Amino acid sequence: METFRQTRRSHTRYDRGARNISGCGLAGMMSLSGERTDGRLIREAIGLLHDRSNGLGGGFAGYGIYPEWPDHFALHMMYYSLEAQEDAEKALRHNCEVAREEKIPTRPIPTIVDPPLLWRYFVRPKGDLLVERQAPSEDDFILDLVMTINRSVEGAYVFSSGKNMGTFKGVGFAEDIGEFYRVEEYQAHIWVAHGRFPTNTPGWWAGAHPFTLLDWSVVHNGEISSYGINKRYLEQFGYCCSMRTDTEVMAYLLDLLVRRHKLPVPIACRVLAAPFWRDIQQMEEPERRLHKTLRQVYAGALVNGPFAIVFAHKEGMVGLNDRIKLRPLVAARKDDLLLLASEEAAIRTMCPNPDVVWAPRGGEPVIGTLGSMEVEGEPKRRLEEASA
């Protein structure tokens, strides 16, 4: 119990509603054909970006890691006390059928200290509650549960809630976090990773990246200068920003735009990093009207300030920069591999001889879709070369 008390003390000391500001390194790899690889390469890549982080946060997300649980939500939980675990599990069991629960396998290493209790649960919403609460879908039901636990169960956090995917994160250098969580034991067709350089107080495991919600995961380098309004915009739709990291708003915005408003991913990217009015003015109708409408309606969802993000969902992986590219992001292709990273060196760690390497322009997304060999945002030049 002594350990818990200490943990809790350090937890509360930094837990004053402050938002963590951070710089970062990020990396992502995806097999467009859906072939799975283990977590070693991505761990090496993010390890190479060691100097872009300061040991105060790192993490991974893998897609396709729980093929034996395709229809169950995999809830990864952090508990800062046994009471928190009791309360959160009570909420879980009240709302869901829990098919399996277990400690997340970890390996004790000296650089990772004071971890919270880490558990995972494979769950489905209880059918009668789904009807009773008139939840539009199982996703909405789980989303509501995640928000409730994160907001109201003191010391308990859901840090991963998708199907057949999972997030592994904590305080430490990313490569150490990878070792701690044993990422080499998981096979995934999409991996994203993040090493964090927070500029204010450390000690906040749930604040590390990737930030996830349902099957969305986001790794983010940057500080969202429009955080204040993005947060207030999201609150109108019932999202509660409780993780005190501005990356959280990215994940919620994507959830709102793509899952709830059903915008195609390329359009959602144009909302987050909207084209300038002067460029819209140059567009032909009806494209101009589309973008004028998007900017007017989604003014509160424009993400302003420096960012490079890689986000993944069950169908693909996307890289996106802010509209004037204030943070680095490099992309590359090799056969069915799509690679994204803060620096080219990290890409060459994962793939020493890529077919093409390019720096996406500000606001222009790189979109890889599972099952399609065409990547949006890839320079045309390469295609011509390929055909010639």
Add this chain to the structure above:
Amino acid sequence: MMMKERDLLLEEPQTEEAEEPLHEVRVATTPVYYPPEFRWTNDQERCARCKRCIHQCGWKALRWEGRVVADDSKCVGCHRCEAFCPERCITILPNPQAFKEHGLWSVGHRRNLWKQAETGGVLLAGMGNDLPYQVLWDHLVLDACQVTNPSIDPAREPMELRTHLGRKPEAVEVRQNGDGFELVTALEPGIELSTPIVFAAMSYGSISLPAQKSIAMAACELGTLWNTGEGGLHDEVRPFANRAIVQCASGRFGVDVDYLNSGAGVEIKIGQGAKPGIGGHLPGEKVSQDVSETRMIPVGSDALSPAPQHDIYSIEDLRQLIFAIKEATNYEKPVSVKIAAVHNVAAIASGMVRAGADILYLDGFRGGTGAAPTTIRDHFGIPIEIAIAVVDQRLRDEGIRNQASIIAAGGIRSSADVAKAITLGADAVAIGTAALMALGCTLCQKCYTGRCSWGITTQDPQLTRRLDPNVGAQRLVNLVKAWSEELEEMLGALGVNSIESLRGSRERLRGIQLDRTTLEVLGVKPAGVGA
């Protein structure tokens, strides 16, 4: 000596012919002497005796007796004479005549009391509330980028101030269409602004035609809006109507279907920040042929705007009028509803949005006016800072913020005030007093007398011809352009390149010297608390 004060109720506007008030006021039996507010002096050695000051004074405070002689009691401190003195030899000072100081009875209170004891009348005032209430703008400071996020250089990167007013849907529907995307959602009519600064409602009647024309021309050149006020649309400003909000107020002056359809939008005026809860009165003497035609009332008749709109006694009545106007304009114009910011403004605003208003125009208690009872002007309503904060939050809490835009007005003095208003949650601000000051106004607060020496709040052709609309428009364009450029600078310092990333982003504001409750109401953290 018995001094004749100009600030009397029902005082007629002075004309060239009538130097003395047209009717005598009731005089109390015990005369009370109180000294004038200002002391007019000129340096006799430097005076060129050109008499220009005498001609410039709309108040007839100066006369020629071999040299310029002043009747200080008539001087309002508008500085018109001083501005036109070629020798710069005029100095207008606060009257140093001292009364015994009193912590409770200010000289202002004493002066007002004496006036009323003398006349038995209601005190009138012009412009906005001038009492030293705490100005909340001056207790709010903005954030700037350092290290962790970069500021943006507005000279090198695009900065966007474009703003759209009107009702917007909650979501956009987009369909995949072959390789491209197809927009399914159609927006309701709105108004595009090049900068989030519009001109406040000022009627022809309350201000002169050249003043209104200056504002109308400036709005068109800037790509923003002007507002007819409750005075109809004069032929001379009709060419600028595509950038006008045409107002429909309680007197319905100048309102017909053509009028409603001639502007960019229609505004239902319920109240005004300077005089919440009361109407207006344009004396018949001011209703010239021109004004009569514009307002659609007989020459010489008093133009009375009732306190309430007599077909709006409830929120459901407002809904009826909103939709009557939408019907009359074929649902092609956004409808704005203007109210004075009062205690229950958040709930009222919510009702207005649900009643169909596309734009909420909130007017704070510092808002200006041509004429208002002093006691109403100075003691009614709430600050606009508070009103923006509570209305924006309430509409967000109810999930209806997207259904209406907020225009905030009432005491916007600088681009910093604009930025703070937008950060609190306004879509745009309206400037009235500031616009008139760009035209020359020095805030003498005597608009209600109709004698404005600057030709702004008068209908006397001798005075109105002093204002050249071309010059006036240029000065207004200069002002708004300067403020807009400053807004871009501020966005750059805040590290964002679009005004919508500042709108409602209260995280970028901090309060200084504000009590906890005020901070909570404003939704702003105190300085010293980080992100």
